[in-house]
Amino acid sequence: xxxxxxxxxxxxxxxxxxxxxxxxxxxxxxxxxxxxxxxxxxxxxxxxxxxxxxxxxxxxxxxxxxxxxxxxxxxxxxxxxxxxxxxxxxxxxxxxxxxxxxxxxxxxxxxxxxxxxxxxxxxxxxxxxxxxxxxxxxxxxxxxxxxxxxxxxxxxxxxxxxxxxxxxxxxxxxxxxxxxxxxxxxxxxxxxxxxxxxxxxxxxxxxxxxxxxxxxxxxxxxxxxxxxxxxxxxxxxxxxxxxxxxxxxxxxxxxxxxxxxxxxxxxxxxxxxxxxxxxxxxxxxxxxxxxxxxxxxxxxxxxxxxxxxxxxxxxxxxxxxxxxxxxxxxxxxxxxxxxxxxxxxxxxxxxxxxxxxxxxxx
Numbered sequence: 001x002x003x004x005x006x007x008x009x010x011x012x013x014x015x016x017x018x019x020x021x022x023x024x025x026x027x028x029x030x031x032x033x034x035x036x037x038x039x040x041x042x043x044x045x046x047x048x049x050x051x052x053x054x055x056x057x058x059x060x061x062x063x064x065x066x067x068x069x070x071x072x073x074x075x076x077x078x079x080x081x082x083x084x085x086x087x088x089x090x091x092x093x094x095x096x097x098x099x100x101x102x103x104x105x106x107x108x109x110x111x112x113x114x115x116x117x118x119x120x121x122x123x124x125x126x127x128x129x130x131x132x133x134x135x136x137x138x139x140x141x142x143x144x145x146x147x148x149x150x151x152x153x154x155x156x157x158x159x160x161x162x163x164x165x166x167x168x169x170x171x172x173x174x175x176x177x178x179x180x181x182x183x184x185x186x187x188x189x190x191x192x193x194x195x196x197x198x199x200x201x202x203x204x205x206x207x208x209x210x211x212x213x214x215x216x217x218x219x220x221x222x223x224x225x226x227x228x229x230x231x232x233x234x235x236x237x238x239x240x241x242x243x244x245x246x247x248x249x250x251x252x253x254x255x256x257x258x259x260x261x262x263x264x265x266x267x268x269x270x271x272x273x274x275x276x277x278x279x280x281x282x283x284x285x286x287x288x289x290x291x292x293x294x295x296x297x298x299x300x301x302x303x304x305x306x307x308x309x310x311x312x313x314x315x316x317x318x319x320x321x322x323x324x325x326x327x328x329x330x331x332x333x334x335x336x337x338x339x340x341x342x343x344x345x346x347x348x349x350x351x352x353x354x355x356x357x358x359x360x361x362x
Contacts, residue, residue, distance in 0.1 A: 029059075029274075029275060030058075030059040030060060030061040031058055031059070031060050031061070031084050031085065031275050031278045031279060031282060032060075032061050032062075032063060032082060032083050032084045032085070032275070033049070033060055033061070033062050033063070033083075033084065033085045033086075033087070033282070034062070034063045034064075034065055034083050034085065034086040034087060035062055035063075035064065035065075035086075035087040036064065036065070036066075036067075036087060036220060037064035037220070037221075038220055038221050038241065038244075039240060039241060039244035039248075039298075039299055040220075040238075040240055040241070040299060040301075041062060041064070042298065042299075043240075043295050043298035043299035043301075044087075044295065045062075046294075046295075046297075046298050046316075047286075047291055047294040047295035047297070047298060048282075048285070048286040048291055048295070049062070051285075051291070051294075052282055052285050052286065055285070056281065056285075058278055058281070058282075060282075063083065066218060066219060066220070067088075067089060067092060068092065069092055069095060069096050069099070069101065072086065072096060072101050072270060073099070073101060075270065076101055076270065076271055076272060079272070081270050081271070081272040081273055081274065082274065083270050083273060084269070084270070084273045084274060084275040084276065084278065084279045085267055085268070085269055085270075085273070085279040085282060085283070086267075086268050086269075086270060087131075087265055087266075087267065088128065088265070088266050088267075088268050089263050089264075089265065089266070089341075090122065090125070090128070090130070090263055090264045090265075090266055090339070090341035090344075091263075091339070091341045091344030091345045091348060092345075093125055093127060093128035093266045093268050093341075094125060094128075094341055094342065094345040095345040095348065096127065096268060097125065097126050097127035097128070097268075098345070100271060101270065101271055102127035102128070102268045102269060102270060102271060103127065103268075103269040103270070103271055103273070103276060104126055104127055105126070105127055105128065105129060105268075105269070105280075105283075107124045107129060110129070110280060110283060110284055111129065111283075111284060111287060112284060112287075112288050113288070113289065113305075113307065114307075117306075118289075118305045118306050118307050119304055119305055119306075120133065120264060120304045120305075120306075122264060122338070122341065123264050123266070123304040123305075125266065127268055127269075128266035128267065128268050129266060129267050129283050129287055130264040130265065130266045130287075130304035131264075131265055131266065131267060131286065131287055131292065131295075131303075131304055132264070132265050132292070132295060132301035132302060132303060132304060133262055133263070133264050133265075133301060133302040133303070133304055133326075133327050133328055134238055134239060134240055134262070134263060134264075134265055134301045134302075134327060135238070135239045135260040135261060135262045135263070135327040135336060136169075136173060136174040136236055136237070136238060136239075136260070136261045136263070137236070137237065137238075137239045137242065137255050137256060137257065137259075137260045137261075138150075138153065138156050138178075138234055138235070138236055138237075138255075138256045138259070139223070139227065139234070139235060139237055139242045139253050139254060139255045139256065140162075140227070140233060140234040140235075140253070140254055140256065141164075141227045141228075141230055141232070141233050141234075141252055141253065142252045142253070142254050143230065143252050144164055144230065144233040145162065145233070148161070148162075149254070150162045150234065150256060151256055151258060152256070152258050152259075153178050153181050153182060153256065153258050153259030154181070154182040155234075155256070156178060156182070156210075156234055156256075157178075157179070157182050157206055157209055157210055159209070159210060159213060162233065162234070163233065164213075164232060164233025164234065165213050165214070165215050165231060165232040165233060166210050166213050166214050166215070166232060166233070166234055166235065167214075167215050167216075167217055167222075167223050167226045167227075167231075167232040167234065167235025167236060167237070168214050168215075168216060168217070168235070168236050169216070169217055169218070169236055169237075170216040170217065170218055170359070171352065171355070172351045172352060172354075172355040173236075173261075174236060174261040174339075175203075175207065175236065176194055176200070176203040176351070177190050177191075177194070177259070177261055177337060178259055178261075179202070179203035179204075179206035179207055180193060180194065180199065180202060180203055180206075181259050181337075182206055183202065183206070187337045190337060191340040191343045194343070195343070195347070200351075200354065204354075204358055207358070215231060215232050215235075216359075217235070217237075220237070220238055220241055221241065223235040223236065223237030223238075223241065223242075224237070224241055224242070224245045224251065224253070227245075227251065227252075227253050228245070228251050228252070228253070239255060239260065239300055239301070239325075239327055240299040240300050240301050242255050243255075243299065243300035243325050244299065244300075247315060247317075247318055247320055248317060248318070257331075257332045257335045257336065258335045259335065259336065259337070260327055260332065260335060260336035260337070261336065261337055261338075261339050262327050262328075262333075262336050262337065262338045262339060263338075263339045263341070264304060264341075265301070267279075267282075267283050267286070267287075269283075287304070287305070289303075289305050289307040289308040289311065290308075290311075292304065292305050292308035293308040293309075293311035293312060293313075296308075296312045296313070296322050296326065297313065297314070297315060297316040297322070298315075298316055298317075300322060300325035300326055300327075301326070301327070302326040302327050302328030302329075303328075309326075309328060312326065
């Protein structure tokens with residue numbers, strides 16, 4: 001059984017290297033991939049999962065989660081790992097790698113093409129391979145602002161000019177950076193200042209101004225519901241979800257690109273994954289330029305490879321030109337800040353404790 005499986009892996013690797021992909025019915029257990037659900041998972045299904053199964057014969061089963069390392073730690077500590085591949089934000093990937101929760105990945109032997117120059121500078125880590133660049137942004141309900149419309153990140157904190165409830169993820173993601181940006185702190189100084197007690201005090205002081213008006217969310221689809229039902233006038237959320245709601249569902253939602261916090265979604269293989277060889281095959285397949293360009297037909301996340309960005313075209317369903325909806329589109333990119341994943345991975349536990357304490361303080 002093991003020998004037959006090994007032969008299948010060798011055959012598929014050989015075909016990838018030769019660049020000749022054909023349908024190959026390989027009798028194998030399903031590859032279990034953990035991802036985020038919603039429009040994002042659907043885009044992965046169309047661009048990555050279904051083509052991979054059609055090409056290799058390896059079925060894919062998905063599991064949904066909301067980020068973090070809690071479930072991954074529990075599986076590895078129990079010795080019963082049933083995940084083969086997990087879609088992690090960069091900070092979680094780095095933290096998981098340091099804890100020994102992920103398998104090291106040799107990007108040179110694993111990936112195709114010009115690995116050193118074609119991938120985004122932060123896309124490849126010791127235990128992760130970047131796939132798409134997404135951003136946490138603020139969006140607003142266009143029905144609630146018939147006159148002047150918010151277009152700067154400081155408007156999120158301006159309840160007088162732009163009234164209404166504010167939606168925020170119940171995690172200190174992006175909002176501390178936004179708080180400092182609202183004071184006019186230069187982007188290059190954001191993480192340095194947040195590493196000091198003074199910087200954190202300033203950020204939480206700004207958050208105090210909107211605390212009574214915050215509606216918290218946990219699941220990625222909640223901001224869409226909150227805006228569509230006018231529960232909030234503005235909310236944080238993921239740019240791809242807002243795009244899907246606006247373009248595919250006709251929701252009255254508009255994105256504010258100013259202050260977008262960009263991050264990279266990375267593939268990681270859990271330590272002890274039962275099908276780690278198949279997971280490596282999938283990473284090689286799904287991070288090729290063609291596949292990464294393909295996902296932009298379905299969701300507005302920027303490919304982690306330059307060569308794939310050059311091939312971005314139109315939205316499959318509506319014919320919308322996708323370039324201006326990507327975080328990596330130059331005018332959008334210039335208004336944003338790339339998340340400092342090292343800062344997040346080193347400070348995450350401390351910052352989350354302070355954030356939760358702030359939420360509970362009256």
